Amino acid sequence: MNIRIRIDQIPKESYSLPGNAACQGCPHLIGLKIVGKVFRGEATLVIPAGCSSIIPGYHPYTSLDMRVVHVPFASAPAVAGGISRALKIRGENMGPVIVWAGDGATFDIGFASLSGSAVRDDDIIYIVSDNEAYMNTGVQASGSTTYGARTTTTPILGKRDRKKEIDLIMLMHKIRYVATASVAYPLDFYEKLLRASQIKGFRFIHLHSPCPPGWRFDDDKTVEIARLAVETGAWILFEYIDGRLEISPPSRPYRDKSRRKPLKEYLSAQGRFKGITEEDVKIIEEMIDQNWRLIENLMSYFK
Numbered sequence: 367m368n369i370r371i372r373i374d375q376i377p378k379e380s381y382s383l384p385g386n387a388a389c390q391g392c393p394h395l396i397g398l399k400i401v402g403k404v405f406r407g408e409a410t411l412v413i414p415a416g417c418s419s420i421i422p423g424y425h426p427y428t429s430l431d432m433r434v435v436h437v438p439f440a441s442a443p444a445v446a447g448g449i450s451r452a453l454k455i456r457g458e459n460m461g462p463v464i465v466w467a468g469d470g471a472t473f474d475i476g477f478a479s480l481s482g483s484a485v486r487d488d489d490i491i492y493i494v495s496d497n498e499a500y501m502n503t504g505v506q507a508s509g510s511t512t513y514g515a516r517t518t519t520t521p522i523l524g525k526r527d528r529k530k531e532i533d534l535i536m537l538m539h540k541i542r543y544v545a546t547a548s549v550a551y552p553l554d555f556y557e558k559l560l561r562a563s564q565i566k567g568f569r570f571i572h573l574h575s576p577c578p579p580g581w582r583f584d585d586d587k588t589v590e591i592a593r594l595a596v597e598t599g600a601w602i603l604f605e606y607i608d609g610r611l612e613i614s615p616p617s618r619p620y621r622d623k624s625r626r627k628p629l630k631e632y633l634s635a636q637g638r639f640k641g642i643t644e645e646d647v648k649i650i651e652e653m654i655d656q657n658w659r660l661i662e663n664l665m666s667y668f669k
């Protein structure tokens with residue numbers, strides 16, 4: 367599906383309004399802005415508990431010019447699947463039904479219903495905006511938190527377990543669309559949302575969303591940190607569509623390891639890795655290499 371978007375084709379209208387409750391530099395807001403523009407506000411967002419429940423503000427006010435349904439953690443994909451079916455039965459075309467969830471909601475608390483929804487092939491787009499911890503309740507580690515990162519539940523040594531490979535788990539559900547994206551590459555995310563919206567069934571997008579207070583960096587550095595993740599190879603942009611898996615254009619140069627920036631540039635820009643040992647940096651490097659090998663092998667597998 368050859369969709370290429372130029373910056374001047376992106377609507378100027380915003381469906382995510384100022385005066386909202388997000389912190390400055392919030393990555394969720396960058397992502398939500400893009401979602402709003404792609405669907406010109408014609409989408410139904412199902413949002414489980416998390417920072418994104420707070421961002422729209424208190425009823426009857428809302429900063430999101432899209433339909434929003436707030437739900438408890440574990441029910442999000444089931445509610446979205448139900449809405450999608452109900453709209454079909456009523457013959458109403460109201461744009462896609464989208465779960466917009468955090469990593470805690472996705473990797474941990476809502477994991478069972480996420481898996482069930484994928485197995486049923488519910489006709490929804492599931493977006494996890496991954497800031498790698500339970501931010502709304504005070505930066506507790508989740509199944510998504512990177513090895514070595516300090517959180518309020520891993521304060522001394524940093525997290526000792528590795529990040530769960532949620533995309534690969536979703537891929538093995540044999541759904542039709544799985545992609546990673548980054549708030550630093552809005553056109554790539556925009557195109558992926560467009561391509562995903564042209565497919566029916568369960569679609570999964572994993573958005574990398576660095577959070578200034580949770581990762582401890584200045585709030586004007588969100589995009590810089592997200593870009594460093596891609597440039598160091600720590601975050602791999604890829605897309606599985608039409609039975610093929612491909613590395614996305616912004617990540618392609620970094621298939622060649624010698625072109626990647628040193629991982630330390632990414633880690634040292636974040637307070638959550640302050641004091642990390644050389645040994646832990648090596649362990650993270652090895653995990654990144656493993657992920658690249660895994661993706662490259664899967665590319666051959668899906669050829």
Ligand SMILES: Cc1ncc(C[n+]2csc(CCOP(=O)(O)OP(=O)(O)O)c2C)c(N)n1
Pocket residue numbers: 415416417418439440467468469470471472475497499500501502503508
């Ligand atoms: C079943 C349940 N457990 C715990 C909570 C408390 N809670 C509300 S928001 C939140 C954090 C959500 O983290 P995440 O999904 O990563 O979203 P983020 O806030 O990081 O965007 C938690 C634990 C809850 N609302 N419901």
Ligand code: SF4
Pocket residue numbers: 387388389390391392393394417497501502577578579580
């Ligand atoms: S804590 Fe992070 S994710 Fe939550 S509103 Fe603030 S910047 Fe956004």
Ligand SMILES: [Mg+2]
Pocket residue numbers: 468469470496497498499500501
């Ligand atoms: Mg989170």
